Amino acid sequence: xxxxxxxxxxxxxxxxxxxxxxxxxxxxxxxxxxxxxxxxxxxxxxxxxxxxxxxxxxxxxxxxxxxxxxxxxxxxxxxxxxxxxxxxxxxxxxxxxxxxxxxxxxxxxxxxxxxxxxxxxxxxxxxxxxxxxxxxxxxxxxxxxxxxxxxxxxxxxxxxxxxxxxxxxxxxxxxxxxxxxxxxxxxxxxxxxxxxxxxxxxxxxxxxxxxxxxxxxxxxxxxxxxxxxxxxxxxxxxxxxxxxxxxxxxxxxxxxxxxxxxxxxxxxxxxxxxxxxxxxxxxxxxxxxxxxxxxxxxxxxxxxxxxxxxxxxxxxxxxxxxxxxxx
Numbered sequence: 001x002x003x004x005x006x007x008x009x010x011x012x013x014x015x016x017x018x019x020x021x022x023x024x025x026x027x028x029x030x031x032x033x034x035x036x037x038x039x040x041x042x043x044x045x046x047x048x049x050x051x052x053x054x055x056x057x058x059x060x061x062x063x064x065x066x067x068x069x070x071x072x073x074x075x076x077x078x079x080x081x082x083x084x085x086x087x088x089x090x091x092x093x094x095x096x097x098x099x100x101x102x103x104x105x106x107x108x109x110x111x112x113x114x115x116x117x118x119x120x121x122x123x124x125x126x127x128x129x130x131x132x133x134x135x136x137x138x139x140x141x142x143x144x145x146x147x148x149x150x151x152x153x154x155x156x157x158x159x160x161x162x163x164x165x166x167x168x169x170x171x172x173x174x175x176x177x178x179x180x181x182x183x184x185x186x187x188x189x190x191x192x193x194x195x196x197x198x199x200x201x202x203x204x205x206x207x208x209x210x211x212x213x214x215x216x217x218x219x220x221x222x223x224x225x226x227x228x229x230x231x232x233x234x235x236x237x238x239x240x241x242x243x244x245x246x247x248x249x250x251x252x253x254x255x256x257x258x259x260x261x262x263x264x265x266x267x268x269x270x271x272x273x274x275x276x277x278x279x280x281x282x283x284x285x286x287x288x289x290x291x292x293x294x295x296x297x298x299x300x301x302x303x304x305x306x307x308x309x310x311x312x313x314x315x316x317x318x319x320x321x322x323x324x325x326x327x
Contacts, residue, residue, distance in 0.1 A: 094224025102319035112297025116221030197287030
């Protein structure tokens with residue numbers, strides 16, 4: 001595909017919990033085929049690990065289900081695929097999930113998986129030390145409307161700046177993450193707001209500098225970088241499967257959280273397989289350090305981040321988030 005220490009006594013119970021969830025036998029009422037979307041980014045590590053050839057966590061948990069998975073650049077494209085009935089469930093960024101639900105409540109958030117993990121980097125040779133220095137610059141994001149785009153536009157607003165499509169002087173451009181090192185070296189892009197490990201990859205491969213780290217983007221890095229969502233029609237038709245998939249996802253998340261640096265080799269291998277890019281150990285470990293794997297995602301968290309989505313211009317007037325979380 002073109003477009004991927006805790007003390008032993010604390011780790012062991014989590015592993016036992018995960019093993020118990022994964023060992024549950026399949027049931028006849030499970031759907032025969034499930035289509036899942038995710039992105040080749042560390043912020044989507046739970047999906048990557050769960051479907052990886054090394055772990056096969058979801059395959060073991062649902063031996064009677066065929067998973068047809070697709071890779072996406074970012075959340076908005078996944079949401080559109082879900083609305084075309086091409087995807088049943090997906091790991092998407094929180095911003096895309098919020099704006100999608102606000103427009104039409106045909107998706108439901110099952111659980112959180114990742115917080116933080118977005119950084120703003122500048123091209124080598126360009127003196128940008130803060131968001132205020134983006135005036136007149138070309139800034140890349142994975143996709144218009146995704147969390148990185150939302151965070152960028154929020155930062156612009158805080159500094160009295162606007163994107164060109166809002167009458168300002170900052171060119172916000174949607175560019176595939178793997179293409180960014182070349183564009184940086186060719187001096188065609190000045191900065192990028194991207195999920196990990198792509199920010200660390202730009203630092204290592206293109207000499208980029210970190211303008212704002214994950215904790216400096218918003219709320220000390222406590223924002224919903226990735227959540228697991230499902231089409232509401234699919235969740236309603238398959239309630240047992242949907243909840244078990246959510247529970248398995250939560251257990252994978254807890255295990256990764258408890259020993260995340262141990263997953264660096266697997267993620268390095270999967271990033272190469274899924275994105276076609278070979279990343280250094282340093283890029284992967286740096287990216288992991290900027291992510292927090294957590295199952296936390298509730299109506300309050302979503303409402304707080306929805307304020308940023310609104311500032312970015314992606315919330316329809318009077319939109320509410322009632323019912324966004326699966327009960």
